[in-house]
Amino acid sequence: MDCKTVATPLAMNEKLSKENGSEQADEAIYRQIVGSLLYLTATRPNIMFAASLLARFMHGPTRKHMGTAKRVLRYIQGTFDYDIAYEKGKKARLIGYCDSNWSGSEDDLRSTSGCAFNLGSGVFSWASVKQSSVALSTAEAEYVSAAEATAQAIWLRFVLSYFGEEQVGATTILRDNTSAISITKNPVHHHTTRHINIRFHFIRDALQNGEIDFLYCKIEEQTANIFTKALARDQFEYLRRKLGVISAKHLEGSVEI
Template sequence: MIPQRSQVIQDVNSAFLHGEPSEDVFVEQPQGYEKKGQEHKVYKLKKALYGLKQAPELGIERFKHTLSEKVLKSVNMNTPCSLNQMRKKKYAREVLEKFGMDKSNPVKNPIVLGSKLTRDEGGVRVDTTLFKQVVGNLMYLTSTRPDLMYSVSLISRYVESPTEMHWQTTKRILRYVRGTVDLGILYKKQGNKELMAYTDSDYARDIDDRKSTSRYVFKLSSGVVAWSSKKQSVFTLLTTEAEFIAATSCTCQSIWMKMVLEKLGKVQNKCTTLFCDNSSTINLSKNPVMHGRSEHIDVRFHFLRGLSKDGMVKLVYCSSQEQVADIMTKPLKLDVFLKLRNLFGVCSVHAVN
């Protein structure tokens, strides 16, 4: 999987300590750490420190060097692989044991059809710390389990004041993990080498604030390589507006994805295809004269039109039944959920062993 920018986590508390000065740098002996009898001498730095003006640059250079040596050169996109399958399988079992769900009854989908979560202000409160721990552990699993993305992002909205209703939903997700610990993403050697994306939105589905949520999924080879489920920062008045904002977010990600793939030696020369199940959004990306449906859309989202006109991206209609991103939009019937999960490239690790 190619990580999203929001998924790249750095230890900011020690980031600068990994930089090595390219020239001799000396500092006075810190107060309390003077060497007795040699107080007049200075220290020569072996590593960068906070306060050193070169520290940020040195830290970035070290990070770029490590990335190129340890990551970019080690990736072979022509090799079939199951991303972190054995490690994440072990981690999933540890999570289940940690929260006492390793003996629970497994279920086939992470959330019940028709489920609607709210703040539930009158509900019975549960342990906030425990709830946050469970959500945090599940969020880590979503890095290789996109089928968990919708349900986990949903419960994460209530970590500050969780109730029994939220806890029961969370326990069902754990029961789903219990029954699917063998699942992971399979990338086949002869898979499709063209990057393609699916974009979708759930209009005003959040019951508490009526904001919409943007979803996108990127596929390469036989599996998904990037995915997102994020509540929109603005209120939308029409379905078309929510879908257009989601498509814009997907477009931004596609530009970054193509840059990453170029660094990996997999240049995407063709226009990136974005599949969308809303025909009005597709027409709006091509034709600005749709005042009734576009007058409320913030101007900052309209650069999608320019990219579409320049041939950088192309919005193509797909039916709702073939909309892969739908799995991260709402609870689905079991047969639909399993079908879309399969289109993600998610399968048992035994399929690659």
């Protein structure tokens, strides 16, 4: 409770491995911390990468892993009043972001992909982070990331339609890699996709059916970047705001009772 707070949950470019030369930590306490952090991601998606990274070391965590987990707690302590802001009067238009950190894992060179969806401007934020089951090439990692975002977009469109918020037109999914967009829209013309499991090719059907569309965005504007790697403070805080996670202090006087 009286710890020194930090501005970001992870040090920039933080990477952890199973074997790091430090002593074993208390596994029960470590699991409790990580479990609590995973639960907190429901309303604090900005700590999702940190929580998912720590969750890879549930068995046999070391003191370094524990130290990293405690840093996340120090970040939480300094941002107690942060949460997702829900604003009324915004158009309920679903917009997605997807990104991939190629070979980000120190132990097995697996890639980490992430996607986020906003409904309106800061009205709703939903995100997911997933580590690939095998090592992939850069093109494959980008394509898998796009496939996961497509699946989530289709599901969210269905859910919104059920609640009377049917999406008119294709759902835009923003990416920061023009080559990846080209491969996604024309996979049969790229030899780099020949090893990708065929289940990911349903992206083409979603594009042809007008359910999704991929567009380019600058890497600085790529919201999903916050789910794939540890970032510098300025970039982290900027993307946190884009997620709609802000301090309650900014809402003072804006709520009518």
